[in-house]
Amino acid sequence: MEPQFARLDQTRAFELVTGVTGRPLFGEGAMLNLVRFEPGSTVPAHSHPHEQIGVVLEGMQALVVDGVAHELEPFEAYVLPGGIEHSAYCGPEGALVLDVFTPIREDYHERWHAEEVPDAG
């Protein structure tokens, strides 16, 4: 793999769930996902085998784990081990969050590439 440089906030976005979009950057061992929560949006309870590490950049993201809501503001970070059920909601202004997955989410990789607009040339 060659070095990559990308303007993460201008990378093509894909929908994670209604009102929540991601802008990904795929490495080999890990991936970034810049996640925007529109006000009022939520992520229902789910789990995945991938470790999820992240940090809130703007607004408030709450992560609900084991029945406890952790309301996280800018610079608050988290590690969710693989297989842990979690859900999320955001504050009244929404949230901007940077997530890191190891290994990369192949499901995201496929969905993101599937939404590519073919070259009009």
Next chain:
Amino acid sequence: MEPQFARLDQTRAFELVTGVTGRPLFGEGAMLNLVRFEPGSTVPAHSHPHEQIGVVLEGMQALVVDGVAHELEPFEAYVLPGGIEHSAYCGPEGALVLDVFTPIREDYHERWHAEEVPDAG
């Protein structure tokens, strides 16, 4: 490993090189490192087998790879494959950068724990 929640900008810092400090959060598959460059600080050319992914949060961080300086501003992100030689410098106001390493940097883990202040109790 249990879920972890941490205020990343208040985590204990350790010195990476003169004028450059890191505030780490260690997962199992990956780690975050919130890196602060003081104005005028530089990171000399080096390499490591770990993949390094990151994004600039404040100021300007330049990454020099293969003789080319990539001057990166907020939301500009990068993937440096393991083994790639790179150096860094920052803009006149310094920089705040979030780095992600896979696998985790055991050298950072040891240095960070070695600087722990023993419980005075």
